[in-house]
Amino acid sequence: MIKTYEPLHHKYRPSSFDELVGQGPITSTLKQALISNRIAPAYIFTGPRGTGKTSSARIFAKSLNCLKSEKATTVPCGECELCKGINSGNALDVIEIDAASNTGVENIRELIERSRFAPAKARWKVYVIDECHMLSTAAFNALLKTLEEPPRQVVFILATTDPQRVLPTILSRCMRFDFRRIALNDLENHLMSIAKKEEISINKEALSLIAKHSQGGLRDAESLLDQVSLLPPPITQLNIINLIGAVPEEELITLAKSLINKDPNSILKICNRLINEGKEPIAILQGIASILRDLVITTVTNKQTNLCNISQENSESLIDLATSINLSQILKLQAKLKGSENNIRNSNQPKLWLEIHLLGMLADEDSKDNNRIKQSFPRTRISDDSEPKDSDHKPEKIEPTTSKELKKTNYKDDFKHNEDLNLADIWKKVIAMLELPSTKMLLSQQAKLINLNSDSAEIVISEKWINMIQSRKNLIEDAFYKARGSSTKVLLIQQKDNLSKLQKENKKSQLIEQTNELKVNKELNKNNCEKKEKKIEPKINLETNSIDQKAKQFADFFNGEIVDLE
Ligand SMILES: [Zn+2]
CATH class of the missing domain: 3.40.50.300 (P-loop containing nucleotide triphosphate hydrolases)
Structure with missing residues (x-):
């Protein structure tokens, strides 16, 4: 029978x-x-x-x-x-x-x-x-x-x-x-006992990968083991990675390294390769999130990797990576991932959004550094009710500073005794506290802080964008809280007259900033490259091209234009 x-x-x-x-x-x-x-x-x-x-x-x-x-x-x-x-x-x-x-x-x-x-x-x-x-x-x-x-x-x-x-x-x-999700250890032991009884030839790392992939669901884990048992023995981690479309840990570590080294060229290359191999953008993003989490754990537990998601074989590379970055840097990168999953899931161009988010993780860091540069320079005080003067915060004043010097400046503390700076500067600080690059861009181009007192802020917005900004009001209030350390009620005021003057002003200063950012970026990269290799020229060209493209896509997204980009 x-x-x-x-x-x-x-x-x-x-x-x-x-x-x-x-x-x-x-x-x-x-x-x-x-x-x-x-x-x-x-x-x-x-x-x-x-x-x-x-x-x-x-x-x-x-x-x-x-x-x-x-x-x-x-x-x-x-x-x-x-x-x-x-x-x-x-x-x-x-x-x-x-x-x-x-x-x-x-x-x-x-x-x-x-x-x-x-x-x-x-x-x-x-x-x-x-x-x-x-x-x-x-x-x-x-x-x-x-x-x-x-x-x-x-x-x-x-x-x-x-x-x-x-x-x-x-x-x-x-x-x-x-009923709770089942702990990883329990799942692993259970799968191990089934594999033994069923005489499935599978190694421990592969079983552990199945357990992780099923996220605490026993039935999912058993079904996947069932499916995997049809593969020709011996069943390894790599077979399973290919079967479930997961991203190999080695690739994720290289990608994380590129993020930490601020190497946009390499980020784009890795993304391209992985997507060509059929990996989903969302899986790449989740993989990076998991690596960043592991980096936090490795750093705070003094290199104990048993709580990490990463497999034993790759834990050495993770520890190496952890020594090249400090905790606050990892947390900053991690914070910038918030909201990215939704963007990628809901977009019909998930690859584009993946790249925008990953590159955004580099650019953001720089713009904050730029803020820090600005803060480290003495400035004239002006009273609250006077019109903000452009000359007060012109980026041209910025002189090149090395990144080591930047780290010494404490951005948040500076903010408190600078509360009486002009509104345009305060508005920039609030925008810097926002997490989503798209919201940052939208607010810096289409909105302006016109009045601020201890518990409320008035923001004027061009007519076209009022609805979109209205829907992000709580994010703006959160950003005010982060910037000022107290709650601020946000009042949005619609401006019917065209805001072209405001937009032009904003755009101009922003572009100068962007250009400056790129300059700093290139400067840093140049130093890096000179140390390592002599093939500087093609690398930098590629890099600026890809940033050009991303910047253009951003500008297109917000109906803007690029006037000049070095
Ligand atoms: Zn019975």
Whole structure:
């Protein structure tokens, strides 16, 4: 007889609480309820998919009803008629319904009607309602009445991945258990034991990669192991990386290195290569986020990599990288990643956005440095109500400063006693506190701070952009908070007259700044290159070309134009 194939997640479905992986507190509470015979009329099991909710509901139903025991037990036999019936879904008294396909009130009414009859064979009737958040409001209300006056010897077990969508009145009548994502260690050990039993030839690093990829979902991990077991042995990490489209760690480390060394050319090259190999931009971004997280851990734990996501084989390169950067630099890079995932996910040009964000991580750093340069120079004070004068903050005043000197200036402290600087400068500082490059650009081009007192700020905006800026008002208020250390209510004022004068002024100073940024950048790069190699010319050309392109794309995005770019 040909043995039918059984997927691993079926075959290794837990049959008792002791076999349930990684939900210790939940299993011990449920076991205690069974031992002390304190059975609630309704339970709700919440948590991410594949963490053991439905399995627990079945084990609980078997524990209540196993025929091998006179009363509820914590170790159902798995062999009696009822245990077998529950396992195969044929038991008369244990009814599982999927709310996703039975959303209507009719289904629930019928179910409630039947719950009034005594169990046929079992001690308890158990109703398991999976994905219960899908029930209609009418169905919920019908269920609510039954939960208010539950029939005897009936237990309802609701399971959901989305408890927010369950009526609060239902939630408050259920005993709630929150299933957690399963810890990496538990997942790894579980996969290891399955691989041994199934004689799958797979190494430890590869199993660990499967565990990481499934993000705490046991069923996902088992399914992936199932799929991977079809690969020709021996199964290695690389096979799995190719199968799931993950980005190899070596590539991510090189990319992170380029970010730290501020090498736009290399960033673009790596992105191009990875995307040509079929890697998703979002996977590259997530990979970089993970490397930055690991760098933080390596730095704060003094080079202990056991908490890192990175595999053992690449931990040396990670430690090397960590020695070339300090904690505050890593945190700054990390902060700039915020919001990038959404941009990339929601764009139909994810590659472009990936590049913009990664390059933005370089440019931002520089513009802050520019701010610091400005702050380190003495300036004339002017009163709050006077018109901001351009001459006061002209970037031309900036003289080249080495990056070491820049680090010594404390940007935030400087801000406090400079609060009485002119409004244009304050506005720039607020903009610098924003995280999204697009919002920064938008505000610096299309908005102007015209009034500021201790708790409110008035910002004038050109008519065309008022809606877009309105939607980012809370981000602006956050930025004010970061810049001033106190909350500031933002008032947006629409300006109907054309803002062309303002725009021109802004654009002019911005472009001068950008050009300056590029100058500084090139200067730095030149120094770097001279140390390393002599092929300076082509590299710099490529670099400026790509920055030219990015700058143009940015300008196009905001209906702007590039007047001059060195
Ligand atoms: Zn049994």
